Amino acid sequence: GAVVSQHPSWVICKSGTSVKIECRSLDFQATTMFWYRQFPKQSLMLMATSNEGSKATYEQGVEKDKFLINHASLTLSTLTVTSAHPEDSSFYICSAQGGLASNNEQFFGPGTRLTVL
Amino acid sequence: GDSVTQMEGPVTLSEEAFLTINCTYTATGYPSLFWYVQYPGEGLQLLLKATKADDKGSNKGFEATYRKETTSFHLEKGSVQVSDSAVYFCGISSGSARQLTFGSGTQLTVLP
Numbered sequence: 001g002a003v004v005s006q007h008p009s010w011v012i013c014k015s016g017t018s019v020k021i022e023c024r025s026l027d028f029q030a031t032t033m034f035w036y037r038q039f040p041k042q043s044l045m046l047m048a049t050s051n052e053g054s055k056a057t058y059e060q061g062v063e064k065d066k067f068l069i070n071h072a073s074l075t076l077s078t079l080t081v082t083s084a085h086p087e088d089s090s091f092y093i094c095s096a097q098g099g100l101a102s103n104n105e106q107f108f109g110p111g112t113r114l115t116v117l
Numbered sequence: 118g119d120s121v122t123q124m125e126g127p128v129t130l131s132e133e134a135f136l137t138i139n140c141t142y143t144a145t146g147y148p149s150l151f152w153y154v155q156y157p158g159e160g161l162q163l164l165l166k167a168t169k170a171d172d173k174g175s176n177k178g179f180e181a182t183y184r185k186e187t188t189s190f191h192l193e194k195g196s197v198q199v200s201d202s203a204v205y206f207c208g209i210s211s212g213s214a215r216q217l218t219f220g221s222g223t224q225l226t227v228l229p
Contacts, residue, residue: 034216042222043221046216046218097215109160111158113158
């Protein structure tokens with residue numbers, strides 16, 4: 001089946017630093033990737049949708065200058081949390097969609113836990 | 118916009134008990150419906166799905182039927198196991214972008 005990986009699985013950083021999270025589709029080409037954020041005991045909230053080779057579309061209330069998304073290839077998307085602060089601590093999950101061939105099903109990565117001190 | 122209302126948890130059951138987790142939705146058009154499961158510290162795994170009215174999705178003993186008339190997609194399992202303990206999310210996908218909208222999640226704990 002379709003596999004999506006995320007790296008790192010967890011990261012701890014100091015306030016004010018930037019953190020990059022990678023999302024890779026390992027065995028299919030992902031025309032669209034989604035980034036979600038999940039707070040403890042809550043549901044996933046969509047942050048942005050990115051299509052390969054174009055700018056990401058951010059959901060209302062998500063700062064595009066703070067959460068930089070790059071989808072430069074059909075197998076890789078990155079989320080960079082710039083100037084991270086403790087309130088950015090969360091579980092970040094990506095998903096990848098392979099277009100019509102996959103019936104537009106989303107395949108989820110295992111998530112990255114970010115802790116900002 | 119699309120929305121999903123899911124039964125609040127937590128739900129605690131004894132092993133071999135019957136499970137129902139209610140899910141209703143509002144959406145434009147004809148959405149696809151999903152149930153995902155999340156184990157502690159992990160991402161989401163697709164449990165089952167249904168893409169049109171009256172379809173029944175099933176996997177690992179779990180079932181859910183796409184009920185267009187009641188806009189529902191309730192998850193059921195006849196006999197739960199301890200290993201079923203996880204958080205379950207109901208989700209819908211519609212529109213050209215096929216974005217997923219999730220319910221709030223239901224924590225299930227199965228006791229031996």
